[in-house]
Amino acid sequence: MAFVQEELLQAWGNPHTSRVVERLHRFAFIPNELLEKLADMALHENWGNNYHVLKKYLAVQVAWSIEQGKFTEGENQFYVTAGHLQTRYGTPIYLAFSRNRNLGREPFYMVAVESNMSAPRLPVPPEIPAPTEIPVGVEIVMMHDHILDDNADRVPFFARTPRVAQMCAVSGAIQWSLNRKLHLAYWYFGQMSYVVPLYLSSREDITLAPDLIAPIQVNPGSLLVRTVLKPVMPFGNARVAVQRHDQLPHWLLQAWKEYAAAATEDEIENPEATLG
Structure with a gap:
């Protein structure tokens, strides 16, 4: 059959x-x-x-x-x-x-x-879909105004910063990384998107892990920031989006190496639902 x-x-x-x-x-x-x-x-x-x-x-x-x-x-x-x-x-x-x-x-x-499968005809690998191209100069929209609360321990210098200033800092860090093409393809919920590293405390060495990362959704006329995550959290979703693991940035591979033994299946399955 x-x-x-x-x-x-x-x-x-x-x-x-x-x-x-x-x-x-x-x-x-x-x-x-x-x-x-x-x-x-x-x-x-x-x-x-x-x-x-x-x-x-x-x-x-x-x-x-x-x-x-x-x-x-x-x-x-x-x-x-x-x-x-x-x-x-x-x-x-x-x-x-x-x-x-x-x-x-x-x-x-x-x-x-x-690797030497006996088959009448062998298949070829699938194409990794490309995410929607990020348009230049569009507005960066935050999904909610308490986007940093769940990760306050990662950015303690923001503790006394007004919410509006926090949102502006995140938006500026996203734009800075986008200008330098530091964003990564990221599979989420059935489609390809991006995560963007947020260098909020230092930008002297971008091979080091950022303070946070932001998953973004490309919409007509805007980039929607759903949340911010710890740097290691998108590993599983980012690994899906590249042909080889060495195509991922060094900071993500290093963060995963240090965290892999502690990562739960829920964190790997849905990183955006397991903040903290």
């Missing part, structure tokens, strides 16, 4: 969710041993506790493969790449799925992870 795109998309469900790992697990059973094999086979990365960042990466990248029609089939299986992951020799890594024969369970089952 052939695998058609409509069937696979229906099994994935609604793409507009922050709980993409849950969405992946509703789509297919992923044996732990195959997830471990993938992590061992690919170039070394810190995927966090229980490989949760890797699960999130697959949840988004495999969905893109299906949405873009970049899967192949044969032998009662369909094949996708493991996103853009490669072995240390530069060989793409492939995943094979079959229909789950266990009634009442996930519709599909991951059956193989290989």
Whole structure:
């Protein structure tokens, strides 16, 4: 029985969710041993506790493969790449799925992870969608006037600063980073957006972690700032948006290295809902 795109998309469900790992697990059973094999086979990365960042990466990248029609089939299986992951020799890594024969369970089952997959035709990686281009000179709008309250410990010098001055400082820091093209692509809630580093206390070395980061939403005529986050918090969502982890800025990789062991699955799944 052939695998058609409509069937696979229906099994994935609604793409507009922050709980993409849950969405992946509703789509297919992923044996732990195959997830471990993938992590061992690919170039070394810190995927966090229980490989949760890797699960999130697959949840988004495999969905893109299906949405873009970049899967192949044969032998009662369909094949996708493991996103853009490669072995240390530069060989793409492939995943094979079959229909789950266990009634009442996930519709599909991951059956193989290989760099030399035996398939009639091998797939190619999905394209990483580009975020909407940031227009020049548009207004920066804050979603609420207490945007720094949950991160007051990160910017103690703002403690006695009026709210309007805080908002102006954040807006100015966003514009400063945008002018220097320091913003990063960032996947969130089913679409690509950006996070912008906020250097509020020092701008002498932009290879160091900023004080905070701001997820922004590009709207016609404005940039909407939803919240501000600690520098490490967007790692999982930013990792999805690049082909290789070394394409992320040094400060983010370093922050993740120091924090990965403490990161919870909820923080990785929806960083904008886990402030503090």
